[in-house]
Amino acid sequence: MFHFSKFVATMGAAALLATGVSAQDMILRSSDTHPDGYPTVEAVKYMGQLLERYTDGKIGIEVAHSAQLGEEADTIEQTRFGAIDLNRISLGPFNGLVPATRIPSLPYIFRSEAHMRTVMDGPIGDEILAAFEPFDLIGLAFYDGGSRSFYNSKKPITSLDDLKGLKFRVMQSDIFVDMVKALGADAVPMPYGEVYSAIQTGVIDGAENNPPSYDTSGHYEVAGYYTFDQHLIVPEILVMSKMTWDKLSADEQAAVKMAAKNSVAYERGAWDSQVLASRNKVAAAGSEIITEIDKQPFIDAMGPVYEKYVDSPELKDLVARIQATK
Ligand code: GTR
16 A cells, blocks of 8 residues: 655645655555564665655655554455555464465575575575465565574573473474474474563563564563574575555656665665674673584474475475575
């Protein structure tokens, strides 16, 4: 949906002419669960600046951060129906809708964050972006969401044994429920915005996320033990509503794609600095960060998850191609 700039509405065209200020014809509204200043929020703002430049000021972007437009699972539907133009969101909540997103959401599918970036920058990333179109969404670009690890309020986790009996919040996708079960713990799928109070009130013992989310959500205040087991490296995606996309001219569509692609390096730069800043901040606040952990038993436990979700020849091939990517 396009929104005429508030600026035009309040000043009126005559006033604009008089002041020589040009206003955008359309503002695309973009959703993000994270607060202002978070790398993904800043990257979409940066994309907006590029888009304004590429369209001679005609199209801009307004980022509705801090889940103002709803929790991720709900914003997917709103984006499909055109109530939200752009959405920066994890691939996780798409697992039920877009089968190809299951593969980069599998535990330990990427050997490292660098491997993830290489895969998503190449032909496999393009295929996954294209897989959104039948679901009324246009995949524009992938951002980095780092590695996700477990944190909890009870005790330091240094081995699989320590996970037993603990209950963790996961994103709303069955893959993550099965992943936690395969590791011997319990999982509760829950919207991101409910996690803080669920830990605080003891409904769950902890959750799993990357250091910037652990920091900016405040979860470190209620769950002081963070273990770098790095079980997931789930890319973030920026999608556009196909309803919005279809209203753009071919030139405008190309400008949107280019602006999105050219914001990726910006996000990655901001991401890398934020990971360091968040690690330092939570450590200074008293979190115990456990980095010495043997990941091999965690990796070995994931067999049943792969068996269940890599359930077609196409998905098996995708896994093999990701693993073969250097
Ligand atoms: C963050 C991710 C969000 C959201 C959140 C969650 O790392 O950037 O898009 O998926 O995790 O756990 O819900």
